[in-house]
Amino acid sequence: MPLLALGAAAFGIGTTEFVIMGLLPQVAADLRVSIPQAGLLVTGYALSVTFGSPFLAIATARMDRRRALLLLMGVFILGNLLCALAPSYWLLMGARVLTALCHGAFFGLGAVVAASIVLPGRKAQAISMMFAGLTLANVLGVPAGTALGEAMGWRSTFFVVVVIGFAAAAALAAFLPRRLPIPAVSLAQEARSLGSRQVILAMLISILSSASLFGVFTYIAPLLTQVTGLTTHGVTLMLLLFGVGLTCGNFLGGRLADWRLMPSVIGVIAFIIPLLLLFTFASRAVVPAAVTLFVWGVAAFTLIAPLQMRVVNEAAKAPSLASTLNQGAFNFGNAIGAWAGGLALTFGVPYGDLPLMGAAIAVAALVLAVLSHLMDVRVRRAAPEARPAPALGPS
Template sequence: MHEKAFAPQCAAVTEHAQPHERRGQTLTLLALAMGSFCLGTSEFAPMGVMPLFSAELHLSIPEATNAITAYALGVLVGAPLVTLSAARLNRKTLLLALMALFVLGNLMSVIAKDLPMLMLGRFVAGLPHGGYFGASAVVASYIVGPGKSGKAFAMVMGGQTVATIIGSPLATLLGQGLGWHETFLAITGLGVLALLALWSWTPRTDALRGGPVMQELSALRRLEVWVLMVVAAIGVSSIFAVYTFVGPIVTDVIHADPSMIAICLAVFGVGLTVGNVLGGRLADTHPTLGLVLGFGATLVILAVLAIGGGELWILMACLFGVGAAMATAVPTIQVRLTQAAPEAPTLVGAMNLAALNVANAVGAWAGGVTIGLGLGLLSSAWAGFACTLIGLLIFVVTLRIAPRPAALLAAAKPGERA
């Protein structure tokens, strides 16, 4: 579905909405955010309870990261396959189907008794992730109006960033108190609530109908789309190289009480939320600043973390900083993707989230490699440093062959600014 197809309706809805209509728009955005909150909690919670399921299943920390990698693989596989197979579906129907699949995957994780079963559950739970964010970005853009795609994406991502403040830390505490199976059971229950909210509050309108598969596939012919996905997959992986090992760092490096794990995860989430808001604004006003600034700041903070992260206060400050800096960059990637392929907003949104979950796998893998080599848990920050540096260099070098800002503006809707 071409974004321009619903731009006129969107403008009318947002500029002339009556109070009851505005209330309906708010509820729609809330439902979308609830879904992304569930997805974010499901993505990040296993990192907080990794010490629990690794101990129960008799796994080393590097082995336990396979469960996290399985979720990322599900996102990578599901983003293009689910989006393209459901290209003609109304976006509301697609969102409901994806959330139902999410519930199924987490229910499989609840009953897992060994690593292969847990990995299968995580894989299934990851399948709808990219498609959900792609479809949600389209619906949110319809709600907020033209020229605000960065703001719309930030709203959808807001649920995921709040998940890192509330959902993941609470899931970690729940796991520590009752067990990691109960953590996934709670996430399953949240998914059911989000499914009901999407059913009740998302509008069904022809403006959100799907489009031809070939129209969506046309995005994959654009060089900048592939460049940006590579930049996201490699550059953003540093946050996962750090976040994945927060639990072991707190308990084994700092020797703090395990209850501090949830607090550290929440601090990281606050940073993500702050950066997401700032990044959404930058993405709508400047075509490159958010990414360059975010990646550059992340490099500095990771170096500080690698050197001084053995102190709790330094760890917490760096977790906030890494979250805020990297989240500033992500909306810029999404907006540039949408402008590079405006006829395929759902697919590029899904592929962006797929790339970000490849970053999840790359970060966990890179950190696991350095730790496995005996370089210590804090060496994961250096692994992340290398990844973000590579991503930044790729972006800067390929700016010469990517569309210039003027070309991006020409591809955008009338009146929209990159």
């Protein structure tokens, strides 16, 4: 039940993060801005997660973890209420920034809590169960929110997310253990742990993998309408299909992380590169676009749990802060991807060619993943007894 409560909160957070992409045309028209400018709402949210969440993680480091998670949900509810009421583009941007502050800190702390309440050998699967709420947001929350926004206006979607936030907070209050351990915190020790080469490499891989995804997915609604020729109803169904793929990939990633972590990361990224190249052609027809979009969803979210585990394992002396910072890394990648895609569109790149940019970014992620794995192999061969046992699973 604690994992389900964490998943319910993740569902609400994921819905408010991703639903804006399906609502970009409506938001842009209502607030009288261009679609690339509306796309900056994704960038602003992601940058707030990247640079704001670590401060919240530090501020709540000495708090009881249950209380800290409930406080973060309170910030989430307030931020979404302000999104629903925002009368202008810049006030909506400010509300999105406030909402995003809780995102990275919640997922970072929630991942550590999820891993701490299960048996060894199932910790990555526990993390993936919490992140299942994020993927289900793409299966249910985003398509339903997009359809609701089209029918009743985009503001109605954010009012519903506020209700979801209250329900998730109630579940957390009811089912989280009353006493979760408060770790001893030494900021100097945590900073040293976070400065290792492997931690930095893992976060860079997280950034690039997310940039590869969001450089295309941020603009998926106009891509599917203008290139594939779908109606807005068809876009909703495509988002549903993509969300099913994300959910499948999330659970697959948890099992792969508990099995062989870095080889799995390398294999998945290597698979994503030709898949995005294929999407450039597949997006021109409905059935090939649907199949490719589903498979891309599976592959994209297969990376989440392994990369989260990798960072926590390599920063064993700073698990909560490292977990939060990696959520910031994912969202920094989101921001870079959304910005790069918008910049490409501004300079005349057609929507159908955006997957080429995503594939190029994935190549850079693959290079870093191979480098990180080779460093592991070199350390094990040189002094296998000197390498400490991982904190939450195999690396």
